Amino acid sequence: MAATEATKAADDAYDVIVLGAGPTGENLADRAHAAGLSAVIVESELVGGECSYWACIPSKALLRPVTARSEARRVPGLSDAADVALDSSAVLAHRDAFAAYWKDDGQVRWLDSVGIDLVRGQARLAGPRRVVVDGGRVLSARHAVAVCTGSRAVLPNIPGLAQARPWTSRDATSAKKVPGRLVVVGGGVVGVEMATAWRALGASVTLLVRGDGLLPRMEPFAGHLVAESLAEAGVFLRTGVEVREVRREAPGGPVTVVLDSPPGPGGPGGTPSDEIIADELLIATGRAPRTEDLGLETVGLTPGSWLDVDDSCRVKGVTGGWLYGVGDVNHRALLTHQGKYQARIAGAAIAARARGVPILESDRWGAHTATADTLAVPQVVFSDPEAASVGLTAAAAERTGHRIRVVDQDLAAVAGASLYADGYRGRARMVVDLDREVLLGATFVGPGVGELLHSATVAVAGEVPIERLWHAVPAFPTISEVWLRLLEAYRG
Incomplete structure (x- = not known):
């Protein structure tokens, strides 16, 4: 059945119903479908969601020319040529193209290509495993309903705002x-x-x-x-x-x-x-879950609330364990990549439970446990300079009772940074758990450091011992050689 128009009443029963066609909903439906379950997505706006049209993609399209010009200004042979005003019309046109001109045809084609149905309209829960779309079509789920509706900006209570x-x-x-x-x-x-x-x-x-x-x-x-x-x-x-x-x-x-x-x-x-x-x-002072008009009250939950979930993203307190809250709506980590990660975890958990396979909730890094939400969340701020972090800050590690050592290094002292740009300014920090001698967190600030972050994420999520990190040799002359400087400082 084509993704563009799933409308026949005879086809109202699915294994999994997904509310919201952003990256989280798309990934969850894809994982469920890949496991052999039938899936439908209900979306009231554009397929592709906030990230594709109003957040990650258009914002980075606006910011990339900014950082590219800034870096070129610090490179001999380019600095004079780069000392010009940005062509705002060209930058905005570039942004429009990456936002697909706010049309979702391409995203709909992808749903169709992988065999996931799409129903357009506002969805509301109507009791256990039932979803009504715009007061008309009724969908029923054999195994799960996943709320992947994301979050929205909140305006504070200021007179006249x-x-x-x-x-x-x-x-x-x-x-x-x-x-x-x-x-x-x-x-x-x-x-x-x-x-x-x-x-x-x-x-x-x-x-x-x-x-x-x-x-x-x-x-x-x-x-x-x-x-x-x-x-x-x-x-x-x-x-x-x-x-x-x-x-x-x-x-x-x-x-x-x-x-x-x-x-x-x-x-x-x-x-x-x-x-x-x-x-x-x-x-830009805060966000709230898009759960205010989803019929949560029909299953004993509070409309407009964040959804309290377990580590497989199953909503707590719902009889039968059929409701999942994935992505921003659960308030675990309001980031697109974490929503997609949760979607992979939840999709696998839904498929396992549908087959009657036991889930080991005690398996911290297992296929059905979203442990990275609490221990290894990566984030890049695409400012100039970039700021990138993963895991716990020093303060957060101390609050949670860890015995830690903090190691700082000047990124500008690394040969690769000097070659990257004249006058490079930056800093790197790693937070080490002294009892286990593994990384709890890392932070980098400087031009181009977003591309350093995944190595730190692997070290934190993999709980790689410090002694083993000595054998992960950074290429010379790259900015990643800061890892060697950090390890040297730790050893003393």
């Missing part, structure tokens, strides 16, 4: 022109990346952060180095501030952001409150 129609992450990655003045609220990944991109494309950017630094989930030095670079690029960064009110008098007109900030360095002139006028305002 909703009426001012601020940008969310979707608007920031799909905007059709460069704003003259942009205020970004939030110092996490979205705030940092979008401040980086739009400043490089010509906007005057002010980045407002409630806390005292950027990228709070990473090692503190990551936020410090990225903040220095943003300031050098012309971003006005203010920390320790709260937005008190937002005003926009007319649609499309300027927006006024009223702040509460401490006296002194926190604001111009040392006033306790001040105003910033901009053309657009991006709010």
